[in-house]
Amino acid sequence: MRTLDEHRAVALALAAPLGAVETPLADALGLVLAEDVRTDEPLPRWDNSAMDGYAVRRADVLSVPVVLPVVVDLPAGSADEAVVAQGTAARIMTGAPIPAGADAVVPVEETDGGTTHVQIRVTPVPAAHVRRAGEDAVPGDLVLVAGAELRPPHLAALASTGRATALVHRRPRIAVVSTGDELVAPGTPVRRGQLPDSNSWLLAAAVTDAGATALRLGPVADDPAALLALLLELDADESVDGIVTSGGVSMGAFDVVKAALLAQPGVEFVPVAVQPGKPQGLGRLPAGTPIWTLPGNPVSSFASFELFVRPAVRRMLGFASVERPAVAAVADEGWRTPPGRAQLMPVRFVRDDRVAPATARGSGSHLVARLAQAQGLAVVPAEVDEVLVGDTLHVLKVVP
Ligand SMILES: Nc1nc2c(c(=O)[nH]1)N[C@H]1C(S)=C(S)[C@@H](COP(=O)(O)OP(=O)(O)OC[C@H]3O[C@@H](n4cnc5c(N)ncnc54)[C@H](O)[C@@H]3O)O[C@H]1N2
Numbered sequence: 001m002r003t004l005d006e007h008r009a010v011a012l013a014l015a016a017p018l019g020a021v022e023t024p025l026a027d028a029l030g031l032v033l034a035e036d037v038r039t040d041e042p043l044p045r046w047d048n049s050a051m052d053g054y055a056v057r058r059a060d061v062l063s064v065p066v067v068l069p070v071v072v073d074l075p076a077g078s079a080d081e082a083v084v085a086q087g088t089a090a091r092i093m094t095g096a097p098i099p100a101g102a103d104a105v106v107p108v109e110e111t112d113g114g115t116t117h118v119q120i121r122v123t124p125v126p127a128a129h130v131r132r133a134g135e136d137a138v139p140g141d142l143v144l145v146a147g148a149e150l151r152p153p154h155l156a157a158l159a160s161t162g163r164a165t166a167l168v169h170r171r172p173r174i175a176v177v178s179t180g181d182e183l184v185a186p187g188t189p190v191r192r193g194q195l196p197d198s199n200s201w202l203l204a205a206a207v208t209d210a211g212a213t214a215l216r217l218g219p220v221a222d223d224p225a226a227l228l229a230l231l232l233e234l235d236a237d238e239s240v241d242g243i244v245t246s247g248g249v250s251m252g253a254f255d256v257v258k259a260a261l262l263a264q265p266g267v268e269f270v271p272v273a274v275q276p277g278k279p280q281g282l283g284r285l286p287a288g289t290p291i292w293t294l295p296g297n298p299v300s301s302f303a304s305f306e307l308f309v310r311p312a313v314r315r316m317l318g319f320a321s322v323e324r325p326a327v328a329a330v331a332d333e334g335w336r337t338p339p340g341r342a343q344l345m346p347v348r349f350v351r352d353d354r355v356a357p358a359t360a361r362g363s364g365s366h367l368v369a370r371l372a373q374a375q376g377l378a379v380v381p382a383e384v385d386e387v388l389v390g391d392t393l394h395v396l397k398v399v400p
């Protein structure tokens with residue numbers, strides 16, 4: 001059997017960052033910047049007012065109250081090349097360029113608000129409420145660094161420099177194929193022996209949640225020839241960057257994924273010393289598309305995606321750090337773990353740094369109903385046979 005860490009490394013090695021494309025800001029959230037971004041302009045672009053009020057020469061308002069004629073109105077967006085001559089004022093709104101001659105802004109609250117003449121009641125400090133050109137960044141300044149994930153403030157920074165697009169690593173498109181004759185689409189009647197397909201929804205959503213685009217297919221029947229044809233079609237499709245399957249990879253007489261791919265030289269099926277998630281397959285199809293074939297038990301699919309597929313998807317997106325954040329947490333309950341296999345126990349945080357199994361009967365790989373309670377996966381090493389109350393655990397946080 002392969003160890004958990006060995007298989008993680010093989011699974012991750014199937015992925016490389018995808019090529020960089022200019023992408024409209026509207027589509028760029030969550031993608032990874034592929035170039036440094038510098039500003040060509042000073043930011044702000046010109047001296048402007050931080051307040052709605054009056055631009056004045058401070059020397060004219062040293063003795064207050066004083067009444068000045070208002071020579072011009074400057075709303076935000078004004079291109080007026082106004083001049084405030086000695087003994088005059090301009091009415092100015094937040095963001096409007098400071099007129100030549102003015103060196104301070106008096107907020108409207110400190111005046112009578114007049115439009116032809118204004119009474120100024122307070123002497124401003126030098127340069128009061130003037131936002132200087134370039135005080136945020138000067139031309140040539142590095143604003144964003146290659147490798148950054150584009151979060152909302154990053155989009156604001158790009159827009160502020162005048163860019164409508166960003167050069168980012170392309171978003172991967174990942175096909176998700178669930179297999180099994182026993183599966184029916186959710187919402188359709190379930191006769192004895194059948195069950196609703198939950199894995200294609202789980203995995204497609206997990207792909208989306210990881211930042212990629214999911215192409216959800218299936219459930220497909222236990223017909224190896226038909227499945228192989230579908231997988232080869234996806235492999236040949238240049239818009240598909242990876243394939244994830246669920247089910248049909250263990251020792252069953254009808255294990256369709258294994259049967260379909262057994263003759264593929266680029267794909268291997270290996271038991272991994274982990275519970276849940278022991279039967280695993282992965283590799284490349286003939287045209288080079290990476291494929292991860294995950295076990296069908298829902299908790300196995302979930303844990304396998306987290307450990308073996310999500311990091312690869314994150315690498316395709318261009319992330320340097322591809323792992324979930326990990327925390328040390330204390331076991332609030334004890335449980336037995338399978339000997340000789342690492343365990344991925346779905347856990348919830350019961351108090352700040354204490355965790356308990358999220359599903360009633362532990363890490364059973366069929367316990368899908370309450371998997372949604374899980375906030376983390378406790379990774380218990382293979383050498384540990386029992387978790388005791390108070391033990392410190394390594395927990396991958398699967399929800400923010
Ligand atoms: N003799 C052995 N039997 C099994 C072994 C083994 O080593 N020797 N391994 C067990 C382990 S561990 C796992 S995990 C499962 C993996 O089985 P498969 O990947 O072949 O998955 P299936 O047999 O197709 O399904 C397993 C289970 O999950 C349900 N399932 C499958 N797909 C879905 C879906 N899309 N949505 C919801 N539920 C799904 C399926 O009905 C089965 O109950 O093998 C063990 N057996």
Ligand code: MOO
Binds near residue numbers: 274275276278279365
């Ligand atoms: O490894 Mo299976 O995934 O235990 O249930």
